[in-house]
Amino acid sequence: MFDNLIARAIIPVTIAVTGFVIFGCLLLYSFIKADMTADAVRYADSLVETVVKSTHYSMMEDDRDALRNIVANVDSLDSVERVRIYDQTGHPKFSDLEGITEPGSVAAKVDTWAKTFMQSGYPGRENIQQRVDHENGYIAVTVPILNEPKCFTAACHVHSEGEQTLGFLSIGITSTQLEKTLAVLRYRMIIFSIMVLFLTIGGVTALLRMNLFLPILRLTYNAEQAAQGVAEYDLPKSDHKLGKLNKDFRLLVKQRDQALEDLKAMGNLDRNVDDGSR
Amino acid sequence: MTQETEAPLPDINPLRKQVQAKIKRLELHSSTGLWILALFTVLSMGAFHNFDFLPPLSEGIRSALGDGPPVKYINWALVMYGFSAIILILTQMASDKKPRGALGHFGYLGVFYLFYHFSEGLSENFWAIFVVGLTILGLQSYHVWNYYHEKIQEQREILVELDKLMD
Known part of the structure; x- marks a missing residue:
């Protein structure tokens, strides 16, 4: 019966605390991952904006060397794996590594992904496209x-007014650094969760044992x-942790004595x- | 001179049978939590595969349903739901109330899976729903099992008393 009492007191606390701590950590990790990814995407966006602005004048002047x-x-x-300027049909005009792209590399994956938006008639062709691939470790x-x-x-170009997109x-x-930071965060969270679990469950068990189970055990023995x-x-x-119950029990025994x-x-x-009457 | 005769005891066999039937019924009830937990595990297996075994929704239904809510709102709803559900079950346990709502929790968790699925955030958040679901339904099944086992124990004690009367 006493074993059941311990089990009944500790099992629900263990399930609730363990479950909620793991759930909280998973969700927190998900929030942090989303925030960090959004930061990385913002960095990529600002880099793109910088490149667009810095190439704008050269394009107007048809300065190909620049x-x-x-x-x-x-x-x-360091972080850039691929920079390419394509024409409106999706053929690369200026590239970081002309003709040396290794198949399966991040650059090749970015090219494959980017070309899907350049086909004529693609619905989001005139919009900015972003891709975060945590598995392959890149942001494009x-x-x-x-x-x-x-x-x-301009005198140099042959673009007509009707062409919407010129290139x-x-x-x-690369998102290697982001993935590394997330991995470190994951390990820290696992270690922190284990510590919280041990402390909570250990603390609850110790408090229950000290304040409830041991006094009940002593009373049972008495x-x-x-x-x-x-x-x-x-x-x-006995100690006075059970208060009136303990006092009343001793009073009953005293009355019996x-x-x-x-x-x-x-x-x-x-x-x-009897002896006197004889 | 009149001879006093003892009144015969009423037949207690029907009562015994009633108690035995009640014990069987309670035993059945005590395993409902585990059945729902098993059902949730099956649903989670489907969710893990992004419900790809189900036929895709037609464009008409998709457009009628509209876009799913943003994933961060679903996350906050899940946190609120998980916290409230755990507190609710612990309160039920503490006040020794009849366990209720296991099927409701299963329904809520299923709806969360669906919301994440339609908002395209299921793969990122699958483990969070799975863990909170296991916690809620695990606690609920423990409460169900505990509650009905106590009731079964009471009925068994009654049965023992009836057996003594028969002897």
């Missing part, structure tokens, strides 16, 4: 280079002793009366 230089300089950044952004009056009125800029950055006829003053002293003594005294008296 464009090549800008693409090469952007590619020299593709922006359309839209037509503007300066483009179709695309595609950038792929009740067994009293049932075997041990007098109240011979019973082990008193009744037994009274009975014994009455028996002696009767014997004396």
Whole structure:
């Protein structure tokens, strides 16, 4: 019965605390991952914006050397895996690594993904496209280079007014650092959850044992002793954690002892009366 | 001189049978929590595979349903639901009330899976729903099992008393 009492007190607490801590950590990890990914995407967006703005003048001036230089300089950044400027049909015009793309590399994956948006008739062709691939470890952004009056009125170009998109800029950055940070966060959270679990369950168990189970065990032992006829003053002293229950139990045993003594005294008296009458 | 005769005891066999039937009924009730837990595990297996065994919804139904709510709102709803459900079950346990609502919890969790599925956040948040579901339904099944076992124990004691009367 006592084993059941311990189990009944600790099992629900264990299930509730364990479950909620794990659930909380999973959800918290999900929130943090979403926030960090959004930050990384913002970084990629701002990088794309910088490249677009810095190439704008060169494009207007049809300065191909300057464009090549800008693409090469952007590619020299540690996190950048791919920078490409495509024409409106999806053919690369300026690239960081002309013709040296290894199949299966991040650059190849970014190219494959980016080309899907460049097909004519694709619904979101004129919009910025973003992709976060945690499994393959990259973040890619593709922006359309839209037509503007300066483009179709310039002497060097052959773009007509009716062409909406003149080309695309595609950038792929590695998310290795992000994945590493997330992995560290995961391990820390696991360790923290285990510590919280041990502390909570251990703490609850210790408190229950100290304040409830041990006093009940002592009372049970005292009740067994009293049932075997041990007098109240011979019973082990108990603490006061069970309060009135403990006091009342000792009072009952005391009253029983008193009744037994009274009975014994009455028996002696009767014997004396019997002896005197003879 | 009249001879006093003892009145015969009423037949207690029907009563015994009633108690035995009640024990069987209570035993059946005590396993309902586990059945719902098993059902939730099966549903979770489906959710883990993104419900790809189900036929896709037609465009008409999809557009009638509209876009799913943002994943972060569903996350907050799940936190609120998980917290309230655990507190509710612990309160039920503490006040020794008849366990209720296991099927309701199963329904809520199923709806969460569906919301995440339609908002395309199921793969990211699957383990969170699964863990909170296991916790809620695990606690509920423990409460159901505990509650009905106590009732079964009471009925068994009555049965023992009836057996003594028969002897």
